[in-house]
Amino acid sequence: MSPGSPRSPWWRTTGHTGTYKASFLFLFELGYERVLMHIGNVLEFTRRIYSELYCRVEKYRPQTLNDLISHRDILSTIQKFISEDRLPHLLLYGPPGTGKTSTILACAKQLYKDKEFGSMVLELNASDDRGIDIVRGPILSFASTRTIFKKGFKLVILDEADAMTQDAQNALRRVIEKFTENTRFCLICNYLSKIIPALQSRCTRFRFGPLTPELMVPRLEHVVEEEKVYVSEDGMKALITLSSGDMRRALNILQSTNMAFGKVTEETVYTCTGHPLKSDIANILDWMLNQDFTTAYRNIMELKTVKGLALHDILTEIHLFVHRVDFPSSVRIHLLTKMADIEYRLAVGTNEKIQLSSLIAAFQVTRDLIVADA
Template sequence: MPASEPPKANLPWVEKYRPKGLDELISHTDIIRTLDKFIKDDQLPHLLFYGPPGTGKTSTILACARKIYSSTQLNSMVLELNASDDRGIGIVRGVILNFASTRTIFKGGFKLIILDEADAMTSDAQNALRRIIEKYTENVRFCIICNYLSKIIPALQSRCTRFRFAPLSEEQIMPRLNYVIDQEKVTVTEDGKQALITLAKGDMRKVLNILQSASMAYDEVNENSVYLCTGQPLKSDIMHIVNWMMNEDFKTAYSQILELKTAKGLALEDILTDVHALVHRIDYPPDIRIHLLSKMADVEHRLSVGTSEKVQLSSLIAAFQAVADKMVE
């Protein structure tokens, strides 16, 4: 999927291969088609993009901006504020109000204000923004971008046309991934590609970041190198851990898992996430599966509030050994 201009060699791959136009975006065809019609009909409303990270929200609005304005107009007609900027009421009453209230003398049309990571804005700032959106609609359009819709006040939501950006599927990620691999001449195995997609969980940005890191650390990007590069436990490690917990005595299981954790620098939280996925795939009786999931949820909660990993590892092993004893009976 070639870019409209040659990418710069020294950029991170995430920026180097960021789509430049609407036709280069790899997903959400319904959203792109709708936005394209808005722009062609000169009927662009205020927009609210929400969804998980790495699903194309910022890339989409930047591509829209390039379609609306010429390259010479972008700096004067588009204001982009992201997570690194102040999010209090001062920035709304200052920078945003000044930009929205001033018209350009020689250029017609509306300006565009992009508020990225808007769920970090304070409630006071969001309330101050309501009136600006209404008062200066003739002069400016807003695009509010967030990960969590619940953190945007209802009054702002009602003033915008909402679009949800879902996590990307494997079919959407793979063509772009193959294009970057070809461009960068990276050696990637099929199991390496699957590992990238599994770990990314629909986040295109994460796919490219892991690919770049693994390609710099190893000659070949395969499943092992991807998992080692990200510090995630291998599938074989998880199988060993579950096998030890179910079949070995408590002391042996504890020492073997602790040795594996220390040798590979694994976090118990990551182990727990993968064990949770494995429990869903193993054909346990319903009551056994419910018991294990409940116990793992308790362990994860205790880890999240800062308890000792060694103590929680003991609790995890105890839960599996209690199940193993029950199944023997």
């Protein structure tokens, strides 16, 4: 094709091929830089939010045993151990956010002065390095060295110990046996069943249960007052409900909601966490029990898409409804069995759309059973 012919590309007739190529590359690079800048801004915003959340949790962490708001029986027992200088190896277990780490850190601050803390206390998170090397390395090195300028024992705090491999736990058992004279160990975990029996038998065990609303509300009100955050009455109830006795989670939800919306109400809390509102659950139940299958499926899928709801959260809320409604025993048993199967299948990673279909089908069969019994 010759230059200037009707089929010739338009830029060849102008003689500015290099100019247009350069312009295109310039625009591409400009767009690329803007994308990178946008990504950088998003990452910086995310880092700032995480930093804010972390600072709030640490800012209001109890500093002494008297500051802790729950588990007074456990605290009094540990306090007696400390006062009599007979602190054993400890195994603190229970759900997250219930005061396990705060308790042992408060004990450490009572046992050691600030200038001694760094040399007498070793705090590790076992989930960072789960293998045997963490036992053979920093733990063995710390436990095997004696202190010259201070009498008494050292303290090793091993958080998330249930993440350690079995080989690492067996190696830790030998270290505990060998250096009991000058080192005490405190293991912290969520799941006691993941700690080998040999370690359990060498420690005094304390279970930290979820915090009650009566204990959480005053502490949250203190934080709200200090941070000057607007929290409505239904917003406080939503914080308590969604945190499920986890104070750390309650503080994180409080801070996230305040940063996102400027106020903490029931609606903003549920929206921020992506949890279905009570009105959403009422609509879903109405569709499943009163609409045909196709209409119910379409409406629920649209609601899930618009609000970003997870089927697992919907299932949890519906489970509470099933227990509150006066279903016939046979119908309730059938429905709960089906819901348990759906929850299990969701946990192993099956398709949410298929499981939603199964949930709708279970409720429509339930509706037919109720009509038949009537």
